[in-house]
Amino acid sequence: MRISTRNIYENATTQLNTLQSNMARTQNQLATNKRMLTAADDPIASARALEVTQSKSLNEQYATNRSNANSSLSLVEGALNNSGDLLMDVQTLVVQAGNGTLSKADRNMIATEIEARMDDLMGVANTSDGAGGYLFSGYRGTTIPFVQTDTGAAYQGDQGQRKLQVGSSRSIAISDSGSAIFENNRTGNGSYQTVMVDGNQGGAVGLSGSVSDASKLTGHNYKLEFKVAGTPAVTTYTVTDSSGTPAGPLPTDEPYVSGKQISFDGTSFSISGEPAHGDKFEVKPSQKESIFTTMTSLVKALRDSGDDTNGRATLSNKLITASESLKSSLDNVLTVRASVGSRMKELDYLDSSGADLGVQYEATLSKLQDLDIVKAISEYATQQTTLEAAQKSFKTMSSLSLFNYIG
Incomplete structure (x- = not known):
């Protein structure tokens, strides 16, 4: 069989290109530390890696959502803490107002102080969420929750709780209705x-x-x-x-x-x-009564009180009624605060499990995609030696000619 010079050059060129291509592919693998440069390298592993990457991205988004939820709940918890402090201050003032030695002027001063506490509480109930909305207006986030009226305050929000997806199968409430906190207070002992x-x-x-x-x-x-x-x-x-x-x-x-x-x-x-x-x-x-109604009635009772026997008895009855409602309000605030605390604790657990899941995803992707460096370096060295040998042998073969022997 005759082998033409053209065939020799074409075959050598093809072989050298293949060797160089393989060597370049190995060099790209080493540069990126990835075993699969295209899906064709390992179709099954590539499909699995895509699924794991998507799951990893979702897990990272849930982690971001949990961080946002924790920030919102921290604002709610801080507002509830302030509400509890204000209600305890008012309870102290109610006990002080029951002192029979106080004069009409003294009771008026206490009424003025309770009004100031009510204004503070109104400010807490209308706390902003820092993003142009309000914490306690339910789904109507941009509507101011409470507006002061002659009998207390009118709630303008709704009963909704804004929720955020914090896990693959878990949504958590990041707000509470102002009505449930400040208007869901039972009068008397809670039963009658x-x-x-x-x-x-x-x-x-x-x-x-x-x-x-x-x-x-x-x-x-x-x-x-x-x-x-x-x-x-x-x-x-x-x-x-x-x-x-x-x-x-x-x-x-x-x-x-x-x-x-x-x-x-x-x-x-x-x-x-x-x-x-x-x-x-x-x-x-x-019955349910707004804390603002309770405080407004309390201020009116103090200012309308008399110093005769009937006047003092009337004031005592109204102070007792107000004290019972204030206790119910404080208990309600503490109950909601405990609920917020349990949600924040749950977010901590979800963060921990989410971090563990992220490690698992990284390990799975590493097994599917990462390169065996030692094996790749060894293969690269082999390819380099092979390419050099092919280049030298081609040079030697291409220099052979019958004309070299014709004298």
């Missing part, structure tokens, strides 16, 4: 309340007490009315429900003893002091 009826003339003061038997609570409104008759005067009372039926098991005209527990239909409370004939108290189910 004992309140003085306006117009009483005596010095009786009522406490809501506690639930003696929850299974017997009826949810009815009751009226307790005092009667003072006879010589010497004997004070009795009768309790009737909203239908006018005497409350069991109390008989009518029950003798009144100051401070003694009065129990019926699962309720148990006490009234102390000296009531006048015809004085009344209501025992009715607890």
Whole structure:
């Protein structure tokens, strides 16, 4: 078989190009530390690496979301902490206002101080989220949550909780409704309340007490009315429900003893002091009341208070009512704050698991994509030696010619 000079050159060129291409590919692998330069290098591993890369990107986005959620919840927690401090200050002022030695002017000063605390609390309730919105307006993030009114404040937000996806199967609330925090406060003891009826003339003061038997609570409104008759005067009372039926098991005209527990239909409370004939108290189910309504009523009670027996008894009853509502408000704020704390704790756990997952993704991608450096260097050296040998052999072969031997 005859081999032409042209074939020799073409074959040699093809072989040298192939060797150089292989060597260049190995050099690119070493430069990038990647085993796969194109999907054709390992189609199955490339597809798997793409899936893992996408999962890794999602995990990183969840980590960013968790950081944002933690920042938002930190703002909420700080606002709730300030709210709790303000409510405790107001509770202290209520106790101070109950001091019988205070004058009208002293009570007016306390009322002014409570007004200042209410303004502070209003500012906390309208806290900005730092991004042009408000923390406590629900889904209506750009609407200011509370606007002051004559009776307290009007809530302009909604009941929504803004949520953020912080895991593949977990969304977490990063805000709380202002209504749930500042308006979801139960009056009285949380089940019912004992309140003085306006117009009483005596010095009786009522406490809501506690639930003696929850299974017997009826949810009815009751009226307790005092009667003072006879010589010497004997004070009795009768309790009737909203239908006018005497409350069991109390008989009518029950003798009144100051401070003694009065129990019926699962309720148990006490009234102390000296009531006048015809004085009344209501025992009715607890209702939700805005803390701003409570504080507004408290300020009005302090400024309208008198120094006679009836005036002081009226003030004492209203201070007790306000104190019970303030306690409920503080308990509610602490409950929401505990919920926020549990969400922040959950974010910490999710961060930990997310970091572990990120390490797993990196390890998987390393196995799929990373280059065996030692093997690649060895292969590169072999390719280099092969290429040099091919170049030298081609040079020798190309220099052979019959004309060199014709003399």
